[in-house]
Amino acid sequence: MTVAAGKLVRMAEQITANLAHTDDYGIVSAKVADHLNRFWDPRMRQALLEYAGREANSLSPALRMALPQLRDGGE
């Protein structure tokens, strides 16, 4: 386990909220995915995906839509 899942989710939700200038989840989720791809260590993306596999419903809709756009999780 890398960075604790709770913390990753909190960070991912903060990213989502701050990129959500519109209600169009398509636009927002693409920005969120791009951000996570550019700036997160792949181990963190992987851990977020694993968490989402278990608890997808607890995530905000735009973040959920971003997950399939994440590049390779682990290595």
Add this chain to the structure above:
Amino acid sequence: MPMSLYYNVGAESDLGTPAPDPGAATVSLKIDGIPIAVPGGASVLRAAALAGVGVPKLCATEDLAAFGSCRLCLVEIEGRKGYPASCTTLVEAGMEVRTQTPRLAELRRNVMELYISDHPLDCLTCSANGDCELQDMAGAVGLREVRYGYEGANHLDKPKDQSAPYFAFDPAKCIVCSRCVRACEEQQGTYALTIGGRGFASEVMASQNEPFAASECVSCGACVKACPTATLMEKSVVAHGQPERAVITTCAYCGVGCSFRAELQGDRLVRMVPDRNGKANHGHSCVKGRFAFGYATHKDRVTSPMIRDSIDQPWRKVGWAQAIDTAAQRLRGIQERWGRKAIGGVTSSRCTNEEVYVVQKFVRAALGNNNVDTCARVCHSPTGYGLKTTLGESAGTQNFDSVMQTDVILLVGANPTEAHPVFASLMKRRLSQGAQLIVVDPRAIDLVDSPHVRAQFHLQLKPGTNVAVINALAHTVIDEGLEDEAFIRSRCEWDAYQTWRAFISEPRNSPEALAEAIGAPAAQLRAAARLYAKAGNAAIYYGLGVTEHSQGSTMVLGIANLAMATGNLGREGVGVNPLRGQNNVQGACDMGSFPHEFSGYRHLSDAVVRGKFEADWGVQLDPKPGYRIPNMFDAAIAGEFKGLYVQGEDFAQSDPDTQHIYAALSAMECVIVQDLFLNETAKFAHIFLPGCSFLEKDGTFTNAERRISPVRKVMAPLTGLDEWRITCRLSTAMGYPMDYRHPSEIMDEIARLTPNFQGLSYELLNEVGSVQWPCNAAAPEGTPLMHVQEFVRGKGYFAPTPYVPTEERSTARYPLLLTTGRVLSQYNVGAQTRRTEAVAYHREDRLEMHPADAEVRGIVDGSWVGVKSRAGETVLRAKVTDRVQPGVLYTTFHHPESGANVITTDNSDWATNCPEYKVTAVQAYPVSKPSEWQEMFRRFAVKQERLAAPVAAGGAGASLAPAATGRKEGLETAKAES
């Protein structure tokens, strides 16, 4: 020629009066028959100096406007009557000036005679002997006798004022030339000095005739440099005598990056004098760079490498070879057991570009991962993100001098008089010429209302509402049709602008909708927006009050949007300017210290860029980002990050949520700290590699205006090993050889691999002094102003900036908001400044609290206050003041035992994880004893001190006692009293 040991320079020249404004037509004249052409607006005195003719002078100096009081610089001018003062007479075409005639000689001798008759004749024992303009002038005019006798009324028995920590004032030697008074006004802008009395009774006095230490003086030293006699003199010169040689180098404290003459006797640094040719500071300085250099030779400096197996064991002194082998073995061992990615490194913005560059190279090439980050993570990482996204380059747009063309300054979350003093002086000069000022800050900083400067608007927002403010300002600009559409159409992405425009026009972004959240009236927000938008030239300057928030990056985007929308980019007097905290924050970021990018801010995933590095470095590089500092700590606690190489950084004091950091550091198997002192983080270290002070290095620093300035060695490393060599030897020991012979070769590599640095070399720096990047074929001597024709990214990008309030909100349990900052005399975690006389100014961190909040809690000024957040609890002494608003607390974090970061939380900027130092919800209550954390801190400090004791013997020792003990004693006294 590389910069190398003892790059000595001669004495500083003084042309007598300042250079005239550039651009004036040339004027030809003759001085003592010598023809010379000078720019119009120059004084005759300056023209003479340029012609190589020295005219005697006392009240004139190149740093100050001509004053014309001493009458020593008299000349004769063909066709004019009398003997005009050459310092106040401007050149005219065809003038014929005579500087040496029998009559002039007689007049000058008379003037000197009067001065000398009221001056002590202790030249041989005077501290200024050899560096006294009065002495020189007496010689120059051939003074041989004094007819008035020395018995008459005089000032010779006036007492000395030794109250200021770094300089002495000996009024008996004063000639009342008023250079000091003018320096304090013109250069520093503090107005602490006046000439009191009249005629014979006139004398220099500080404030209302108080001792310097009790006056408004901020010890910048400008008056000391200006004084032509021994009246104002550095105590270090009084103690050690006049320096023999000088080396030009760069201050290692703040992001202004002042250029200095380090003046020495042999290897002893006698004084630091600001360099008149320094392009960032033009001969000015602040108390830190000018005087606070004693830490470099402080007894706490550790000069020998040390190792231990666990942090419960005593340190053992070892040689360099053993220390480096041990470090390499342990790091390799961790990688074998836990994987390639289980270790990383952190670069320091206090180190040189070259030192930073080799550390990030070491991580990427020798460790084979991208777990490298820098302390800018915790200060200006949102600047990098925000300005790169909107403008295309992660840096400020202007040079400092640009502020002299500004009509309106919008100052957001920055306190330049404390944190960037030399730039603050420039800003004050512009404001006193009539530019207007808008301050956005929760606290009434000095610039809001000080002598000769008053802000038109102080938007006293609640902490955490920056984005609301910038949105309200931008909304007003659009709502009232104040945007610069021509600029937007030609310079920015039109579609993105339309999206942003629709967003910012929404009612939720109006001043009326946001006023309550912000805590400032809508009308004031609108008026401030109008002032900025209609200014002509409006410039934004901002500091950590912008970045250190959970929406720090959004705020930087918002700042850039506002500047683009009003056309305030791409010329003199405008722009977006981050004021960087530490000396080399800009450089550390430029050098590729972030886990996702190479030098010059190029993402790892760019295959072309990566290919260039792979070819040059001869290794395969990982194309995916590594951990940021907070990720490293989280991963350490989760048990999968095990080793860290820390260059000159002190997380255990400077980073938020101290207890979390203690836990993370304790969880690692190998922490390697490279620093001057056994700092707080070193208490958790297994290997200590002693670093060098800036006086012992060759290299470069890059200041807040992208200016790369040389740092030159003035003495050999006390540790016996250059800091960049430590990293290179470690890398070599780990199987990736680095064999540079000199830092200039590291710079050559940086230039080879980084387009913005392409034209840079030590030869160029030696030639022109300093260079602002980009420096390349298109701009061979650098780039003072960026984005002139087009933005670096091509078209400017408007990024929408939704206002997402921080999760750190005041609640019933934690009803107050704590924000943090710094003071002038101390620097960051204070590891250096606490080890200088500067402790006299700031012995402890105090908690500022509004009288109303204090009263309901039964807290009085000076009493002990417990402060508790969801992260932790500490105890500080109260300072009851209405500088802060009700509901807001403020403190600094210069002393470790204050534990200010025990209470700051792990909340951070959404885009960059820059910690939210500026907002913590807390409760405060009166207490009589230190917090549990402080007790623990003290026990731990005492234990670590004991573990360092065996190596402390023999001078090159280690002491872990906090350098300033005032606060400790204070606590003890308080306990005794209660």
